[in-house]
Amino acid sequence: MVGKEILTLQFGHYSNFVGTHWWNIQEQGFEYNSNIPSEINHDVLYREGLSPRGEVTFTPRLLLVDLKGSLKTLPEIGELYERLPHPSEVKVEWDENLVETRPGPSEVKNKFQADLEDPEKLQSVSKESYDFDKDARVWSDFLYTRFHPRTVNIVKEYQHCNENTPFDAFPLGASLWKTPQFEEDFSDKIRNYIEECDGFQGFHVLTDCTNAFGGLTSSCMEHLQDDYGRKSILVFPVIPSHFPDNEYQTEEEKLQSVIIDSVRMLNVALSFNEFTENSSLLVPLSVGSTGWRQPGLKREFRNVVYDFLGSITCEKQLCDFKLPDGKKVSIEPKLPYHSSAILATALETFSMKYRLKSSGFALADLSADLNQGGRKVAAASLCLPFPLKEGGDLLECLDKWEGPLFQSITPNCTIGNYRVMQHVALRGIAEERLKKPLNQAQKQRELPAYRCDSIEEMLTLFLSYTSEATASNVTVVQKPLDVRNPFPRIFNRNIAQNGCVSEFERADGIGVEKVPVLSGLHTGSEVGQMLENLHTEARKIKVARFHQFASEGIQKDDFEECLDNLFALRENYEDSYVI
Incomplete structure (x- = not known):
């Protein structure tokens, strides 16, 4: 099979939720019957390799980044190539009488992950009953795919869900990239993947954009432009459908939530500006109708009801539901396990154009079609399921x-x-x-x-x-x-x-x-309206009031330039533009 390989990069916890569903969907859909050849060229996103035991492996061509504590039971090097020894099996050269051992908190694998390790149950996991709504607290809880050892990259300097040292501001991510340990190691892994390819065509970049991962991604994309400038870069900033701080109970909590919303707003504006500068095409994704400030009401899909307060069976349209014990339907989706699956469904579907065996279409062709006249931002849509009787x-x-x-899955944007x-x-x-x-x-x-x-x-x-x-x-x-x-x-x-x-x-x-x-x-012009809304909301914020940004060198003039760029980008979507 001819090359056309793509390297996928995932930055941030929510992007890894989306990515996990995406890889799971692909792997569950693999065809193992030679009499029914697959329409899809899986070599575009996957790589073939050999384990140390000489076993053939087929793993995503993927590098992902997350914070310390986000993996739970998943080893950083994965479980496909080698097994990590239990602490009791490790021989220590020091005098045991002079060493005090303090066991850290241990995580127990949920039923799904335990069944994946059991050869007798592996073939039946697709039909087993699991309570993912309760058990899927992090993305590795429902990970079906197995990764190459170089795939997972953990930021040791920051702890997942740590309120004392949050990884919450764009400049923190930009500064992290500049550390030699991170930049050199990650750049080497990118190069190693690309050197394995026969006809490498570009990158998928799936990233959080409401926190510091926006800054980390921006710096990485600048590196990609410098070293692989002729390759296409398709970036998908993802915005969660729910933020816990929005559930405030007191006036003090409400004030704190407004401040955090402003930080997220700054992160989105700075990220979009940098992403458009260094990408071929930008496609923002969210099931929240608003996206920034607060996610807003969730997008509705015919014959789909997602994210309940409790796990129940879907029976009717959302407005007709009566839940047991007086519970109400969640208006704002709270489970990333649900909302990320919807975004992954769209990713898997609209990317088919350049992943089919029969298609001569490439990532560069898609970008060229959609970014004419400086229109480097596009909207995404989904109809799930397509209602064929x-x-x-x-x-x-x-x-x-x-x-x-279509139903839009791009924030503040209709189709x-x-x-x-x-x-x-x-x-x-x-x-x-x-x-x-x-x-x-x-x-x-x-x-x-x-x-x-x-x-x-x-x-x-x-x-x-x-x-x-x-x-x-x-x-x-x-x-x-x-x-x-x-x-x-x-x-x-x-x-x-x-x-x-x-x-x-x-x-x-x-x-x-x-x-x-x-x-x-x-x-179309609706994308320009989205950019105008982003520009209007971001302009209301005084960046000098937020020390996380000012102390890292983002001054008023820098932010004004960012806003000017967004407004100039918005002008490319005037109705006078001719296709």
Whole structure:
């Protein structure tokens, strides 16, 4: 298989939640039956290797960064290549009488991680019953994929969830990159991965942008531009759907939350400015409708109910739910395990364009299509699951469609239908579900879309009718999205096991295994409005009042330049722009 390799970089705890779901989805969907060759070129994001025991391994081409204490039971070097010895097995050269041993806090593997180590249970974990809503406190709790030893990189200087020394401000991350120990080690690992590639094409960068990881990522991307400037860099800043400090009870806590919100706002503005400077394309992701200041109400998806106060089975639309014991539905999603799965679903789907075996499309082509005229920011959308009825067809589904085709997953941004450039991917609908056979078509034969001979042709036609002066690039993948464990159980009971909308509810104990998905990347005037909103909110903040920034050299003039850059970027999205 020809190269086209991509190296993925993940910075921050929430980005690692999203990334964990993304890698899990891919690995659960691997085809091991040679009679059914995969449409997807997995070599784009994965690498083949050999363990010290001579076993062939297939691991993500990935470097991730997180803080000390974020891994729980996962060893930093992983578990695929070697087993860490128990402390009792380690021989110490010192006189034992002169050494005092103090055991640190120990973590116990949850049932899912324990079952992954049991050969007899490994094959059945996708159908077992696990309480991930309760157990998935960090991303490694639901990690199915196994990593290469160089993948995980832990920042020892900062502790995860430590309020005394928070890693919360953009300059802290920028300063961390400048330390020789971090920069040299991380740069060497990047180079090692790239030297293994035959046709390396660029980078995926998945990063937190509301804390200091924005600064760390910005410095790393500057390094990528300096050393690999001709390669494409597609960056996805992710914003959590919930921040614990927003749940204040007193006036003092409310004031503190407002201050922390302002710090996050500064981080987002500084990050977006640097990311656009050093990337080919920037795609912000969040299921929160607002994103900055506070995440806002969650984005709603047809036949999906996510993030309950308690683990229950989805049965109806959100507004119809009555929960036991007087509990209420969470308006603001609190479980990163849920919200990150939705973002990972979109990532896995819209990235198909340059990951298919049959496609000659590259990461650079996607960026060139969407960043014309200096439009270096795009919005993302998702339709999960695509509501194809059991026994129905795509023509019937689209002909009866009401409302927008897409739901935005970019904060403060809607998906427009006028003068837009967009790449759309639809997966999980077989060609035989395109339309009714001629002898059964009846009124369908009178529709212009009945003349379409493929899923791609019909979706392209639908987009041309519903979007004015819009250029649409459509990708179709036959394989549906695999949503078995450890994907969260967020689908309504009227979604059948195969992902289709059914007239009947699923029986107890039967979970959804695969679903059709529609996702896209879009650039239009609505993205400019998002940037204008970011500029307006950030301008309200006096950066000199925040010592975390002023003490590290970010002065008023620096922040004014950042704001000017954001406003200039916003002007590229005026309606006068011609596609």
